[in-house]
Amino acid sequence: MKEILLQIDGKEVKATEGMTVLEAARSADIFIPTLCYHEKLKPYGGCRICTVEVEVRGWTRPVAACLYPVEQDLKVRTRSEKVDRIRKMILELLLAHAPYSIELQNLAQEYGADKDRFEKESSFCILCGLCVRYCAEVKKKHAVGFVKSGAKREISFIPEISSKECWNCKECFPLCGTSYLQAAFVLAESLAFSSASSKNATEK
Amino acid sequence: MENKKIDRIINKYQGKPNSLIQVLLEIQSENHWLPKEALDRVSKKLNVPLSQIMQIATFHNTFSLIPKGRHEVHVCTGSSCHVRGSTRLLDAVQELIGIRPGETDSDSKFSLDTSNCLGCCNLGPEIIVDGKHHGKVTPAKAEDVLKNYE
Ligand code: SF4
Ligand code: FES
Ligand code: FES
Numbered sequence: 089m090k091e092i093l094l095q096i097d098g099k100e101v102k103a104t105e106g107m108t109v110l111e112a113a114r115s116a117d118i119f120i121p122t123l124c125y126h127e128k129l130k131p132y133g134g135c136r137i138c139t140v141e142v143e144v145r146g147w148t149r150p151v152a153a154c155l156y157p158v159e160q161d162l163k164v165r166t167r168s169e170k171v172d173r174i175r176k177m178i179l180e181l182l183l184a185h186a187p188y189s190i191e192l193q194n195l196a197q198e199y200g201a202d203k204d205r206f207e208k209e210s211s212f213c214i215l216c217g218l219c220v221r222y223c224a225e226v227k228k229k230h231a232v233g234f235v236k237s238g239a240k241r242e243i244s245f246i247p248e249i250s251s252k253e254c255w256n257c258k259e260c261f262p263l264c265g266t267s268y269l270q271a272a273f274v275l276a277e278s279l280a281f282s283s284a285s286s287k288n289a290t291e292k
Numbered sequence: 293m294e295n296k297k298i299d300r301i302i303n304k305y306q307g308k309p310n311s312l313i314q315v316l317l318e319i320q321s322e323n324h325w326l327p328k329e330a331l332d333r334v335s336k337k338l339n340v341p342l343s344q345i346m347q348i349a350t351f352h353n354t355f356s357l358i359p360k361g362r363h364e365v366h367v368c369t370g371s372s373c374h375v376r377g378s379t380r381l382l383d384a385v386q387e388l389i390g391i392r393p394g395e396t397d398s399d400s401k402f403s404l405d406t407s408n409c410l411g412c413c414n415l416g417p418e419i420i421v422d423g424k425h426h427g428k429v430t431p432a433k434a435e436d437v438l439k440n441y442e
Contacts, residue, residue, distance in 0.1 A: 224341070233343025235350040246342050 094162040103158040110138055110153040113166060120166050121175070121195055123182075123265055124216035125154045129225050135182075135216055137195070139174045141165040150174060172199055180205040182214045186266040189214070212268035213243055219260035219269045229253045232260065232269075243272055247280035297322065298330050302337045309340045313348060316355060324360040324403075353405075361396045361403040363441045365389070366420040370409030373416035377430070381417045382406065384431035388438055401441070 090105040096118050103112035108131065113120050123135040131154050138153040143163035150170065165171065179201035183192055187203055187210060196203055215234070220243060223232050231250040232243055245254070254273060261270050301318045305311035315338065319330055326349055335342045349355045367382045386392055389402045396403040410418055415427025419437055426437045 220343075224343070230341030230343040233341075234347050237351045244343075244346065246346065249342065 092158050092160050094158050094160070094164065096164040097166055105158070107158050108154055109140060109142070109151070109156045109158055109162075109164055112158050113153065113164070118166060120153050121198075122154060123191070123214065124218060126218055126222065126263065129218070129221045131155050132217055132221065135178065135214065137175055137178050139171055139178075141168050141171055175199045176201045184209055185211050186214050186268065188212075189266040191265040211242065212266050212271065214266060215241060215243075216265065218263040218265075219243060222260050222263055227253075227257060227259065229257070232272075243269070245273060245276035245280070247276065250276060251280065295329070295333065298333055299337075302334055306337055307339060309338050312338060312340050312345065316345070316349060320355055324362075324364070325356040325358060353407075356403075359396060359400065361400045363402050363422050365402050365404050365438070366407045366410065367393075367404070368408075368410045368416060368418040368420075369406040370413070370416075372409065372413035373418055376416040378417040380431045381419070381429055381434060384434045385419070385438070388435055402438075 092103045092105055092107075094101055094103060094109075094112060096109075096113050096116060099116060099118070101112050101116040101118075103115070110120055110122065110125065120140060121137050123137045124132045125138065133152045133155045136152055139150050140153045140156075141148050141164070142151050142156060143165075144159065153164075153166070175195070176199040179192060179196045179199055180203070183189075183196060183201065183203040184206040186192055187208060192214075193203065195201070217234070219232050220234055224230050229249060230246070231253050232245050234241060235244045236242060250273070254277075258273075261273070264270065298319060301322070302315055305315050312334070315334055316326060319326055319334075323330070331342065331345050331349065334340070335345055349357060365385065367378060367385055369378050369382065373381075382393075385404065389397055389404060391397050391402065391404050393404050393406045407420070410420055410425070412418055412425055412427060415425065417429055419426045419429050419434070421437065421441060429437060
Protein backbone atom coordinates (compact mmCIF):
# COMPACT_ATOMS: atom_id res chain seq x y z
CA MET A 89 0.00 0.00 0.00
CA LYS A 90 1.20 3.46 -0.84
CA GLU A 91 2.80 5.39 1.95
CA ILE A 92 1.65 8.93 2.48
CA LEU A 93 3.38 11.69 4.37
CA LEU A 94 1.32 14.41 5.93
CA GLN A 95 1.68 17.02 8.60
CA ILE A 96 -0.49 17.09 11.69
CA ASP A 97 0.01 20.02 14.06
CA GLY A 98 3.40 20.57 12.51
CA LYS A 99 4.50 16.99 13.04
CA GLU A 100 5.43 14.72 10.12
CA VAL A 101 3.13 11.70 10.17
CA LYS A 102 3.41 8.56 8.07
CA ALA A 103 0.16 7.02 6.95
CA THR A 104 -1.02 4.61 4.31
CA GLU A 105 -3.45 5.31 1.52
CA GLY A 106 -7.06 4.89 2.55
CA MET A 107 -6.51 5.88 6.16
CA THR A 108 -8.51 8.72 7.61
CA VAL A 109 -6.97 11.79 9.22
CA LEU A 110 -8.26 10.54 12.56
CA GLU A 111 -6.52 7.18 12.17
CA ALA A 112 -3.30 8.85 11.11
CA ALA A 113 -3.45 11.20 14.09
CA ARG A 114 -4.11 8.38 16.53
CA SER A 115 -1.20 6.37 15.14
CA ALA A 116 1.00 9.35 15.94
CA ASP A 117 -0.51 9.80 19.41
CA ILE A 118 -2.21 13.03 18.46
CA PHE A 119 -5.56 13.35 20.17
CA ILE A 120 -8.72 14.34 18.32
CA PRO A 121 -11.98 14.14 20.26
CA THR A 122 -14.72 11.90 18.86
CA LEU A 123 -18.26 11.07 19.88
CA CYS A 124 -19.69 8.94 17.10
CA TYR A 125 -16.50 7.15 16.06
CA HIS A 126 -15.77 3.53 16.96
CA GLU A 127 -12.93 1.39 15.65
CA LYS A 128 -15.15 -1.53 14.85
CA LEU A 129 -17.73 0.52 12.98
CA LYS A 130 -17.89 2.18 9.61
CA PRO A 131 -17.18 5.92 9.79
CA TYR A 132 -20.42 7.81 10.34
CA GLY A 133 -19.60 11.49 10.50
CA GLY A 134 -22.62 12.26 12.65
CA CYS A 135 -21.35 14.42 15.48
CA ARG A 136 -18.63 16.58 13.88
CA ILE A 137 -16.78 16.99 17.15
CA CYS A 138 -13.71 15.59 15.35
CA THR A 139 -13.63 18.64 13.10
CA VAL A 140 -10.09 19.69 12.16
CA GLU A 141 -8.71 22.18 9.69
CA VAL A 142 -7.00 20.83 6.61
CA GLU A 143 -4.91 22.82 4.22
CA VAL A 144 -4.60 21.77 0.60
CA ARG A 145 -2.70 23.98 -1.82
CA GLY A 146 -3.08 26.97 0.44
CA TRP A 147 -6.80 26.51 1.01
CA THR A 148 -7.96 25.84 4.53
CA ARG A 149 -11.27 24.31 5.45
CA PRO A 150 -12.88 22.41 8.29
CA VAL A 151 -13.49 18.69 7.72
CA ALA A 152 -14.53 15.70 9.83
CA ALA A 153 -11.30 13.89 10.71
CA CYS A 154 -13.05 10.53 11.06
CA LEU A 155 -14.11 10.65 7.40
CA TYR A 156 -11.44 12.65 5.63
CA PRO A 157 -8.87 10.48 3.83
CA VAL A 158 -5.19 11.29 4.16
CA GLU A 159 -3.43 12.91 1.22
CA GLN A 160 0.21 13.45 0.43
CA ASP A 161 1.48 16.72 1.98
CA LEU A 162 -1.84 17.47 3.62
CA LYS A 163 -1.51 19.93 6.48
CA VAL A 164 -3.85 19.29 9.40
CA ARG A 165 -4.51 21.46 12.42
CA THR A 166 -6.32 19.67 15.21
CA ARG A 167 -6.59 22.81 17.35
CA SER A 168 -7.04 26.32 16.07
CA GLU A 169 -9.23 29.19 16.93
CA LYS A 170 -11.73 28.08 14.31
CA VAL A 171 -11.66 24.40 15.28
CA ASP A 172 -12.17 25.25 18.92
CA ARG A 173 -15.04 27.56 18.08
CA ILE A 174 -16.77 24.86 16.05
CA ARG A 175 -16.31 22.25 18.76
CA LYS A 176 -17.56 24.64 21.42
CA MET A 177 -20.74 25.30 19.46
CA ILE A 178 -21.34 21.59 18.81
CA LEU A 179 -20.91 20.89 22.51
CA GLU A 180 -23.30 23.62 23.52
CA LEU A 181 -25.92 22.26 21.17
CA LEU A 182 -25.43 18.68 22.32
CA LEU A 183 -25.49 19.70 25.97
CA ALA A 184 -28.97 21.12 25.48
CA HIS A 185 -29.99 17.53 24.77
CA ALA A 186 -27.79 15.64 27.19
CA PRO A 187 -26.79 18.04 29.99
CA TYR A 188 -25.77 15.26 32.36
CA SER A 189 -23.38 13.43 30.07
CA ILE A 190 -19.99 13.25 31.78
CA GLU A 191 -18.24 12.82 28.45
CA LEU A 192 -19.79 16.01 27.12
CA GLN A 193 -19.13 17.90 30.34
CA ASN A 194 -15.45 17.02 30.20
CA LEU A 195 -15.19 18.19 26.62
CA ALA A 196 -17.13 21.31 27.49
CA GLN A 197 -14.54 22.19 30.07
CA GLU A 198 -11.75 21.77 27.55
CA TYR A 199 -13.44 24.01 24.98
CA GLY A 200 -15.05 26.50 27.33
CA ALA A 201 -18.54 25.47 26.25
CA ASP A 202 -21.43 26.76 28.32
CA LYS A 203 -23.85 23.91 29.00
CA ASP A 204 -26.66 26.34 29.66
CA ARG A 205 -26.25 28.41 26.55
CA PHE A 206 -29.28 26.92 24.82
CA GLU A 207 -32.61 26.14 26.34
CA LYS A 208 -32.67 22.56 27.56
CA GLU A 209 -34.47 20.06 25.46
CA SER A 210 -33.39 16.97 27.25
CA SER A 211 -33.91 14.04 24.97
CA PHE A 212 -30.77 12.63 26.62
CA CYS A 213 -29.68 11.05 23.34
CA ILE A 214 -27.22 12.81 21.05
CA LEU A 215 -28.05 10.53 18.13
CA CYS A 216 -24.46 9.42 17.69
CA GLY A 217 -25.78 6.08 16.46
CA LEU A 218 -23.12 4.06 18.27
CA CYS A 219 -25.69 1.69 19.78
CA VAL A 220 -27.68 1.37 16.56
CA ARG A 221 -24.64 0.77 14.40
CA TYR A 222 -22.91 -1.55 16.85
CA CYS A 223 -25.97 -3.74 17.07
CA ALA A 224 -26.30 -3.82 13.29
CA GLU A 225 -22.69 -3.98 12.15
CA VAL A 226 -20.96 -5.96 14.87
CA LYS A 227 -23.70 -8.06 16.45
CA LYS A 228 -25.84 -8.18 13.30
CA LYS A 229 -28.98 -8.26 15.45
CA HIS A 230 -30.64 -4.94 14.55
CA ALA A 231 -32.37 -4.87 17.91
CA VAL A 232 -32.21 -1.10 18.20
CA GLY A 233 -32.77 1.47 15.48
CA PHE A 234 -33.60 5.07 14.74
CA VAL A 235 -37.19 6.15 14.29
CA LYS A 236 -38.89 9.40 13.25
CA SER A 237 -37.14 12.38 11.76
CA GLY A 238 -35.83 15.84 12.44
CA ALA A 239 -36.21 17.11 15.98
CA LYS A 240 -38.28 14.06 16.89
CA ARG A 241 -35.65 11.51 15.90
CA GLU A 242 -34.92 8.93 18.60
CA ILE A 243 -33.67 5.41 19.17
CA SER A 244 -36.12 2.61 19.62
CA PHE A 245 -35.77 -1.04 20.56
CA ILE A 246 -37.60 -3.55 18.40
CA PRO A 247 -39.40 -5.59 21.08
CA GLU A 248 -39.47 -8.88 19.16
CA ILE A 249 -35.74 -8.82 18.62
CA SER A 250 -34.56 -7.24 21.83
CA SER A 251 -36.59 -9.56 24.04
CA LYS A 252 -34.57 -12.43 22.57
CA GLU A 253 -31.16 -10.84 22.16
CA CYS A 254 -30.54 -7.93 24.49
CA TRP A 255 -30.68 -9.55 27.88
CA ASN A 256 -27.60 -11.62 27.22
CA CYS A 257 -25.68 -8.98 25.29
CA LYS A 258 -25.98 -5.37 26.44
CA GLU A 259 -22.67 -4.66 24.75
CA CYS A 260 -24.00 -1.34 23.50
CA PHE A 261 -24.54 0.06 26.99
CA PRO A 262 -20.93 1.14 27.65
CA LEU A 263 -20.70 2.72 24.19
CA CYS A 264 -23.29 5.37 24.96
CA GLY A 265 -21.86 8.74 25.92
CA THR A 266 -25.07 9.62 27.72
CA SER A 267 -27.12 7.43 29.98
CA TYR A 268 -30.02 7.38 27.61
CA LEU A 269 -29.46 4.03 25.97
CA GLN A 270 -29.73 2.10 29.18
CA ALA A 271 -32.80 4.04 30.22
CA ALA A 272 -34.45 3.37 26.88
CA PHE A 273 -33.65 -0.30 27.23
CA VAL A 274 -35.05 -0.54 30.72
CA LEU A 275 -38.20 1.18 29.56
CA ALA A 276 -38.62 -1.00 26.48
CA GLU A 277 -37.93 -4.00 28.61
CA SER A 278 -40.54 -3.22 31.22
CA LEU A 279 -43.18 -2.33 28.64
CA ALA A 280 -42.60 -4.88 25.97
CA PHE A 281 -40.97 -7.96 27.32
CA SER A 282 -41.52 -7.93 31.01
CA SER A 283 -42.24 -11.65 31.19
CA ALA A 284 -39.02 -12.59 29.41
CA SER A 285 -36.83 -10.47 31.64
CA SER A 286 -38.45 -11.41 34.91
CA LYS A 287 -38.01 -15.03 33.91
CA ASN A 288 -34.35 -14.38 33.19
CA ALA A 289 -33.97 -12.46 36.41
CA THR A 290 -35.25 -15.32 38.50
CA GLU A 291 -33.06 -17.80 36.67
CA LYS A 292 -29.97 -15.86 37.64
CA MET B 293 -55.33 -5.96 4.59
CA GLU B 294 -55.13 -9.61 3.74
CA ASN B 295 -51.82 -11.34 3.58
CA LYS B 296 -52.52 -12.36 -0.01
CA LYS B 297 -52.59 -8.76 -1.15
CA ILE B 298 -49.43 -7.94 0.73
CA ASP B 299 -47.69 -11.00 -0.63
CA ARG B 300 -48.69 -10.08 -4.15
CA ILE B 301 -46.93 -6.76 -3.72
CA ILE B 302 -43.93 -8.20 -1.94
CA ASN B 303 -43.48 -11.09 -4.36
CA LYS B 304 -42.72 -8.69 -7.18
CA TYR B 305 -39.70 -7.51 -5.24
CA GLN B 306 -38.77 -10.66 -3.34
CA GLY B 307 -35.18 -10.71 -2.15
CA LYS B 308 -34.51 -7.16 -3.32
CA PRO B 309 -33.72 -5.09 -0.23
CA ASN B 310 -33.31 -2.01 -2.42
CA SER B 311 -37.00 -2.03 -3.25
CA LEU B 312 -38.02 -1.43 0.35
CA ILE B 313 -39.44 2.04 -0.15
CA GLN B 314 -41.31 0.97 -3.29
CA VAL B 315 -42.93 -1.94 -1.46
CA LEU B 316 -43.91 0.23 1.49
CA LEU B 317 -45.37 2.83 -0.87
CA GLU B 318 -47.49 0.25 -2.64
CA ILE B 319 -48.80 -1.22 0.58
CA GLN B 320 -49.48 2.28 1.91
CA SER B 321 -51.39 3.32 -1.20
CA GLU B 322 -53.45 0.14 -1.35
CA ASN B 323 -54.13 -0.17 2.38
CA HIS B 324 -53.79 3.48 3.56
CA TRP B 325 -51.55 2.38 6.42
CA LEU B 326 -48.80 -0.08 7.29
CA PRO B 327 -49.92 -2.75 9.75
CA LYS B 328 -47.31 -4.45 11.91
CA GLU B 329 -47.91 -7.86 10.30
CA ALA B 330 -47.29 -6.36 6.88
CA LEU B 331 -43.96 -4.94 8.02
CA ASP B 332 -42.97 -8.31 9.48
CA ARG B 333 -43.67 -9.97 6.16
CA VAL B 334 -41.77 -7.31 4.25
CA SER B 335 -38.83 -7.79 6.62
CA LYS B 336 -38.73 -11.55 6.05
CA LYS B 337 -39.32 -11.58 2.33
CA LEU B 338 -37.09 -8.69 1.38
CA ASN B 339 -34.50 -9.67 3.91
CA VAL B 340 -34.34 -6.24 5.55
CA PRO B 341 -34.11 -5.92 9.35
CA LEU B 342 -37.27 -4.62 10.99
CA SER B 343 -35.31 -1.80 12.62
CA GLN B 344 -34.44 -0.43 9.18
CA ILE B 345 -38.03 -0.70 8.03
CA MET B 346 -39.16 1.18 11.11
CA GLN B 347 -36.57 3.85 10.44
CA ILE B 348 -37.99 4.46 6.98
CA ALA B 349 -41.64 3.97 7.86
CA THR B 350 -41.41 6.55 10.64
CA PHE B 351 -39.17 8.95 8.71
CA HIS B 352 -41.43 9.81 5.79
CA ASN B 353 -44.79 11.45 6.35
CA THR B 354 -46.23 9.44 3.48
CA PHE B 355 -46.26 6.35 5.64
CA SER B 356 -48.69 5.77 8.44
CA LEU B 357 -48.36 3.20 11.19
CA ILE B 358 -51.88 3.79 12.40
CA PRO B 359 -55.08 3.10 10.46
CA LYS B 360 -56.25 5.87 8.14
CA GLY B 361 -59.71 6.73 6.91
CA ARG B 362 -61.02 5.99 3.43
CA HIS B 363 -60.30 9.55 2.39
CA GLU B 364 -57.13 11.41 3.19
CA VAL B 365 -57.57 15.13 3.57
CA HIS B 366 -54.52 17.37 3.48
CA VAL B 367 -54.79 21.05 4.26
CA CYS B 368 -51.81 23.03 3.04
CA THR B 369 -50.22 25.13 5.76
CA GLY B 370 -47.28 26.26 3.63
CA SER B 371 -46.28 29.93 3.79
CA SER B 372 -48.22 30.95 0.74
CA CYS B 373 -51.44 29.23 1.79
CA HIS B 374 -50.89 30.53 5.30
CA VAL B 375 -50.89 34.08 4.02
CA ARG B 376 -54.06 33.32 2.10
CA GLY B 377 -55.82 32.15 5.24
CA SER B 378 -55.14 28.44 5.61
CA THR B 379 -55.36 28.71 9.39
CA ARG B 380 -59.05 29.59 9.17
CA LEU B 381 -59.54 26.94 6.50
CA LEU B 382 -57.97 24.32 8.74
CA ASP B 383 -60.24 25.40 11.59
CA ALA B 384 -63.27 25.04 9.33
CA VAL B 385 -62.20 21.58 8.18
CA GLN B 386 -61.54 20.43 11.73
CA GLU B 387 -64.96 21.67 12.71
CA LEU B 388 -66.63 19.91 9.77
CA ILE B 389 -65.13 16.47 10.21
CA GLY B 390 -64.55 16.71 13.95
CA ILE B 391 -60.90 15.67 14.09
CA ARG B 392 -57.52 17.31 14.40
CA PRO B 393 -54.50 16.84 12.13
CA GLY B 394 -53.01 13.37 12.57
CA GLU B 395 -56.37 11.87 13.51
CA THR B 396 -58.96 9.67 11.83
CA ASP B 397 -62.68 9.91 12.53
CA SER B 398 -64.58 7.09 14.20
CA ASP B 399 -66.24 5.88 10.97
CA SER B 400 -62.84 5.73 9.27
CA LYS B 401 -64.21 8.11 6.66
CA PHE B 402 -61.67 10.92 6.85
CA SER B 403 -58.12 11.32 8.03
CA LEU B 404 -56.78 14.83 8.41
CA ASP B 405 -53.23 16.05 8.00
CA THR B 406 -51.45 19.27 7.26
CA SER B 407 -48.79 19.61 4.58
CA ASN B 408 -46.15 22.18 3.87
CA CYS B 409 -46.62 23.62 0.40
CA LEU B 410 -48.27 21.25 -2.01
CA GLY B 411 -46.69 23.02 -4.94
CA CYS B 412 -49.69 24.97 -6.21
CA CYS B 413 -49.24 28.20 -4.30
CA ASN B 414 -51.24 30.33 -6.74
CA LEU B 415 -54.26 28.11 -6.02
CA GLY B 416 -54.07 28.59 -2.27
CA PRO B 417 -55.51 28.04 0.18
CA GLU B 418 -55.58 24.47 -0.83
CA ILE B 419 -57.02 21.13 0.19
CA ILE B 420 -56.03 17.81 -1.30
CA VAL B 421 -58.40 14.89 -0.90
CA ASP B 422 -57.09 11.50 -1.99
CA GLY B 423 -54.57 13.21 -4.22
CA LYS B 424 -57.07 15.53 -5.90
CA HIS B 425 -56.30 19.24 -5.57
CA HIS B 426 -59.01 21.71 -4.63
CA GLY B 427 -57.84 25.30 -5.01
CA LYS B 428 -59.00 28.63 -3.59
CA VAL B 429 -60.96 26.93 -0.83
CA THR B 430 -62.38 29.50 1.54
CA PRO B 431 -63.56 28.26 4.93
CA ALA B 432 -67.14 28.58 3.66
CA LYS B 433 -66.39 26.41 0.62
CA ALA B 434 -64.80 23.59 2.61
CA GLU B 435 -68.12 21.86 3.10
CA ASP B 436 -68.83 21.82 -0.64
CA VAL B 437 -65.56 20.03 -1.20
CA LEU B 438 -65.93 17.49 1.56
CA LYS B 439 -69.58 16.57 1.10
CA ASN B 440 -68.73 14.74 -2.13
CA TYR B 441 -66.92 12.01 -0.26
CA GLU B 442 -68.63 8.98 1.18
S1 SF4 C 1 -28.67 6.15 22.96
FE1 SF4 C 1 -26.52 6.74 23.37
S2 SF4 C 1 -25.30 5.43 21.97
FE2 SF4 C 1 -27.42 5.38 21.23
S3 SF4 C 1 -27.55 7.01 19.69
FE3 SF4 C 1 -28.22 7.92 21.63
S4 SF4 C 1 -26.38 8.82 22.52
FE4 SF4 C 1 -25.68 7.40 20.92
S1 FES D 1 -16.32 11.41 15.36
FE1 FES D 1 -16.16 12.29 13.42
S2 FES D 1 -18.15 13.05 13.07
FE2 FES D 1 -18.36 12.05 14.98
S1 FES E 1 -48.07 27.04 0.26
FE1 FES E 1 -49.83 25.86 -0.17
S2 FES E 1 -49.40 25.13 -2.15
FE2 FES E 1 -47.60 26.28 -1.72
